[in-house]
């Protein structure tokens with residue numbers, strides 16, 4: 001393979017120096033700063049399939065995948081062609097277009113609990129709007145979220161959120177008013193007893209539980225058997241709504257979402273990432289009865305200048321079509337299982353404790369002897385070891401999310417050779433850090 005050890009990064013260093021003069025922290029989303037791995041960010045130049053090239057000319061096998069959207073790989077020829085074709089006709093109208101209905105129809109046909117869907121521009125907007133809807137619909141104030149669950153950066157949800165926030169060690173963010181978070185109850189993930197206790201105390205005031213059905217923002221943490229079912233039963237009993245935040249898991253763990261995989265029916269579903277095919281998008285949907293409360297059909301206000309943007313809608317529609325027509329999920333499962341098994345074998349052979357959590361093509365390898373099933377156990381993993389490992393992997397040409405609390409995303413574009421090379425690099429990286 002052509003990936004060289006000993007990476008040149010002078011151009012990335014210079015670019016980072018310049019970006020910090022005009023962009024806070026030099027980046028437009030905190031985790032991109034690579035601060036939790038103590039490195040200079042890799043500045044991207046281009047990408048094709050599973051490979052990213054940076055501005056220093058290094059080529060990497062990429063497991064960031066733009067943080068989830070690129071399930072088909074970078075610059076997929078059919079997606080690029082679609083975007084080009086649509087762009088010539090106009091990039092935004094502020095009028096309804098037919099492609100919005102086509103994508104909405106495709107989503108309703110594939111996610112069984114979604115009868116109607118509203119398009120927005122990001123996952124953050126989707127969860128924020130779904131909460132407003134849940135509160136307006138139930139006429140209740142309180143919401144429940146889980147520790148280590150990230151649902152975007154809306155005020156009410158920015159409490160004990162994982163990944164970026166955990167990586168930076170911010171408990172909450174300054175600027176979030178206490179009056180806004182006072183109605184947010186935060187509970188440990190995978191712990192039904194705490195959910196039941198909270199509902200015994202506040203049940204008639206709780207508008208909704210919002211949950212990542214497979215947690216991805218404290219690293220991958222699958223739901224324990226019965227957890228999602230328990231959330232469904234508890235919310236139904238108390239007349240609260242169950243919101244699945246499938247911004248990451250939607251069309252990732254299964255074409256029918258995590259709700260299809262685990263056969264649980266939420267009241268509302270938030271989507272993003274994959275449904276934009278690599279362009280900015282978000283969406284929230286659910287049953288007619290609830291969705292018809294949104295303006296202009298109903299009184300609950302929500303709007304967006306660029307919502308339903310034709311480029312994003314077309315890229316998303318093409319992506320979902322390609323996903324629906326292929327055996328991609330079987331292939332993703334096979335390749336991701338091979339990667340996980342390779343990592344586990346390396347850790348056993350070298351005596352480095354590693355817990356590999358995986359659901360489909362979402363994978364996190366925690367440097368831990370403990371099972372990782374919630375935020376507390378995720379935080380017990382060894383961050384120093386991760387830092388050293390990360391640097392070594394990068395030098396071998398493997399680009400992963402730069403945080404111990406993030407997900408490696410395998411895409412349809414990863415070849416068996418890519419996976420094999422990654423496993424070999426993993427072995428060498430582990431060997432290097434324990435020597």
Ligand code: PLP
Pocket residue numbers: 067121122123124125127150151152153212216217245246247248272273281282
């Ligand atoms: N919800 C989940 C589960 C996410 O993983 C993310 C982003 O990573 C969001 C919401 C927020 O999405 P966005 O970054 O598009 O605002």
